[in-house]
Amino acid sequence: MLDALETVLSARLYRRAASTASTDAIPIACLFRNLVGLARRPIRLCAAAGYDSCDMLPELRITLLGTGTSHGVPMIGCTCDVCRSDDPRDRRNRPCVCIQSRQGAVLIDTPPELRLQCLAFGVRRCDAVLYTHHHIDHVAGLDDLRRFNWLQDAALPCFGQPATLDRLRQMFPYVHDDDPSYPSAKPRLDFMPINGPLELIGHRFTPIALWHGEMPVIGFRVGRFAYCTDVSRIPDESWPLLDDLDVLVLDALRKRPHPTHFNLDEAVETALRIGAQRTFFTHIAHELGHAEVNRTLPAGMGLGFDGQTFYCR
Numbered sequence: 001m002l003d004a005l006e007t008v009l010s011a012r013l014y015r016r017a018a019s020t021a022s023t024d025a026i027p028i029a030c031l032f033r034n035l036v037g038l039a040r041r042p043i044r045l046c047a048a049a050g051y052d053s054c055d056m057l058p059e060l061r062i063t064l065l066g067t068g069t070s071h072g073v074p075m076i077g078c079t080c081d082v083c084r085s086d087d088p089r090d091r092r093n094r095p096c097v098c099i100q101s102r103q104g105a106v107l108i109d110t111p112p113e114l115r116l117q118c119l120a121f122g123v124r125r126c127d128a129v130l131y132t133h134h135h136i137d138h139v140a141g142l143d144d145l146r147r148f149n150w151l152q153d154a155a156l157p158c159f160g161q162p163a164t165l166d167r168l169r170q171m172f173p174y175v176h177d178d179d180p181s182y183p184s185a186k187p188r189l190d191f192m193p194i195n196g197p198l199e200l201i202g203h204r205f206t207p208i209a210l211w212h213g214e215m216p217v218i219g220f221r222v223g224r225f226a227y228c229t230d231v232s233r234i235p236d237e238s239w240p241l242l243d244d245l246d247v248l249v250l251d252a253l254r255k256r257p258h259p260t261h262f263n264l265d266e267a268v269e270t271a272l273r274i275g276a277q278r279t280f281f282t283h284i285a286h287e288l289g290h291a292e293v294n295r296t297l298p299a300g301m302g303l304g305f306d307g308q309t310f311y312c313r
C-alpha cells in the first residue's frame with residue numbers, strides 16, 4: 001500500500017521551484033518527481049502504483065495546500081536559514097487541505113492565502129468547507145469562497161462547531177448582513193453546526209475532538225485519512241477514531257515546547273502511538289528545515305509540504 005501513497009509535487013510547484021531555485025538545491029528524488037509532474041496529472045504514478053487508469057484510483061485524493069504555522073514561512077523580516085532556503089518545501093502557506101473524490105471536493109479551513117493556494121495547486125471546485133476552529137490563520141481567506149459560488153452557481157455549506165460559527169459571524173458580519181451599502185459580491189455561505197459525522201462527496205467525514213491548549217477544536221477523519229492540526233492533546237475518546245489509518249497529518253510546530261501545539265518530539269511520539277502507515281507533519285514554523293528535519297524522523301514520517309498530494313482509501 002505504501003506505493004499507492006506515493007507523494008508528488010504539483011507541476012506548478014515544480015515550475016516555480018525550477019524558476020526560483022538552482023537545480024542542485026533540489027534533491028534527486030524531487031527532480032524525478034518533477035518529470036512526472038510535468039504530465040500535469042499523476043497518471044504515470046497511478047500506473048506505477050498498480051492502477052491501470054485514473055478510474056481505478058483509490059477513492060480519495062488529498063492535497064496539502066498549506067503546511068505553515070500562523071506566520072507562514074518565510075516570515076516577514078526573518079533572515080534565518082529556513083526563511084532564506086532555496087528548497088521549495090521550506091515555503092509554507094497557512095494550513096489548509098483539499099480532499100477530492102470523484103464526486104467533488106472539500107476544503108478544510110480557509111487560510112489567508114486561499115486564492116493563491118487554489119491557483120497554485122489547481123483547486124477549481126469546492127462543495128463544502130470544514131472548519132477546525134476560528135483562529136485567523138485558518139479562516140482569513142473566507143471571502144475567497146465567493147469564487148466557488150460563481151463557478152458552481154450555488155451557496156456553499158460551511159461546517160464547524162457552534163462556537164466556531166459564532167466567531168465567524170463576528171469576524172465576517174457582512175456575509176449575513178442585509179447592509180444595502182455593501183457591494184453585491186458577498187460570499188453565499190450556509191453556516192451549519194457539526195453534530196456528528198457528515199456525508200460529503202460520497203464519503204463520511206467524522207469530526208475528531210482535540211485540545212488546542214485549553215480550546216476545544218476538531219480534526220477530521222475520512223476513510224483511512226485523518227487531519228489533526230492545531231492540537232496539543234488528544235482526549236481519550238478520540239484515540240479510537242485514529243485507528244487503522246493509511247495517512248495521518250498531524251500538528252508539529254517546532255522543536256521547543258509550545259502551550260497550544262505539539263512540538264516535534266510530542267508529534268513523533270503521538271504518531272508512533274497512532275501507528276498510521278504514513279504520517280506527515282503540518283503547521284510547521286521556520287525553525288524546522290524540511291530536508292534537515294526529515295533526515296532525523298522515524299521511517300514512515302516526514303514534514304509535509306505545500307502541494308504534496310497523496311491517495312487514500
Ligand SMILES: [Zn+2]
Nearest residue numbers: 078080083286
Ligand atoms: Zn526565519
Ligand SMILES: [Zn+2]
Nearest residue numbers: 133135212230
Ligand atoms: Zn489555532
Ligand SMILES: [Zn+2]
Nearest residue numbers: 070135137230
Ligand atoms: Zn493555526
